[in-house]
Amino acid sequence: MAKVNHSQKSEAADPRVLLAFFLPLAGALLFSAVARGMNTVGLQAPVFGGLGITSWLLGLRWYGLSGMGLRGKRPLFAGIGFAVLGWIAFLLFRFLFVRIASIENAGGGFMYLLIFEAFALQLWTFGIFFHAVADWRGPLTAAVASGILFGAVALLLFQEAFIGSWDAVIYFVVWGVLYGMIRLRTGSILGMVIIQTWQTFTGWLVLLPFLPPDVAELRPFYLLTTAAYLIFIWRLWPKVEEDYRV
Numbered sequence: 001m002a003k004v005n006h007s008q009k010s011e012a013a014d015p016r017v018l019l020a021f022f023l024p025l026a027g028a029l030l031f032s033a034v035a036r037g038m039n040t041v042g043l044q045a046p047v048f049g050g051l052g053i054t055s056w057l058l059g060l061r062w063y064g065l066s067g068m069g070l071r072g073k074r075p076l077f078a079g080i081g082f083a084v085l086g087w088i089a090f091l092l093f094r095f096l097f098v099r100i101a102s103i104e105n106a107g108g109g110f111m112y113l114l115i116f117e118a119f120a121l122q123l124w125t126f127g128i129f130f131h132a133v134a135d136w137r138g139p140l141t142a143a144v145a146s147g148i149l150f151g152a153v154a155l156l157l158f159q160e161a162f163i164g165s166w167d168a169v170i171y172f173v174v175w176g177v178l179y180g181m182i183r184l185r186t187g188s189i190l191g192m193v194i195i196q197t198w199q200t201f202t203g204w205l206v207l208l209p210f211l212p213p214d215v216a217e218l219r220p221f222y223l224l225t226t227a228a229y230l231i232f233i234w235r236l237w238p239k240v241e242e243d244y245r246v
Contacts, residue, residue, distance in 0.1 A: 014132060016132040016136075017129075017132045019132075020129045024124045027050035028046075030050055031046040031047065044116070048120040051121060051124045052116070055123045058128050062128065063128065068189075069122075069188050070188070071188040071190065072190065075187045075191075077191065079183075079192050082191070083192045083194075087195050093221045094203045096221075097220045098209050099210055103208070113197045117154075117200065123189070125149045129145075130145075130146040133145050139184055139238075140244075147181070151173035151176030151177070152172070160200055160203070162212055163215055168218070168222055171223075171225060174230060174233070175226075175229060183245075184244060184245065
């Protein structure tokens with residue numbers, strides 16, 4: 001099979017980019033409507049479930065498992081290693097700035113985070129959407145664009161999105177771009193899925209904050225964690241085309 005030169009960017013709009021963006025959203029709306037009909041209003045799982053299932057079907061048809069970032073072995077462990085750096089920074093500033101109300105046994109929330117907030121969302125953003133944008137405008141653009149999309153959805157739907165201030169917006173977007181860079185450099189989403197789950201689980205479900213958290217506590221947490229993420233993004237920024245793993 002001929003090698004694809006990902007540095008070449010197509011000037012014409014690629015219909016797959018639009019399909020990769022809108023069809024999972026349509027699936028999320030459909031699942032959400034069915035959930036409302038079953039009196040499960042307020043649950044976010046149907047939204048993420050619709051995103052994940054639609055993305056899975058499209059990704060299998062278009063790219064296959066590896067093209068969706070479902071790579072194990074070295075890419076998996078590289079992704080875990082990079083994402084752990086973000087988790088460490090997150091936990092450090094979580095301990096320093098956001099008071100802990102109690103330490104909970106929150107095992108029941110782990111599978112929800114793993115399947116829905118992590119795997120389903122990343123399958124859409126860093127799986128099919130990333131690949132579609134990479135084919136259209138190049139992998140680096142794909143990493144940033146898919147990261148912004150991840151951050152926007154996280155800000156709107158994640159349980160940990162406590163406030164909508166400018167510093168929270170920046171935090172979630174930069175978190176997403178960090179994951180986009182990890183996806184670009186490793187070619188895998190599996191490590192990020194695992195670490196995202198543990199990061200949210202430990203930081204917000206096990207170390208339960210006072211609810212609602214104090215905005216004065218969250219702002220320095222967001223700003224300093226964002227600064228750490230920006231340093232990691234700078235270190236991960238690809239220097240040559242051989243650094244791309246689409």
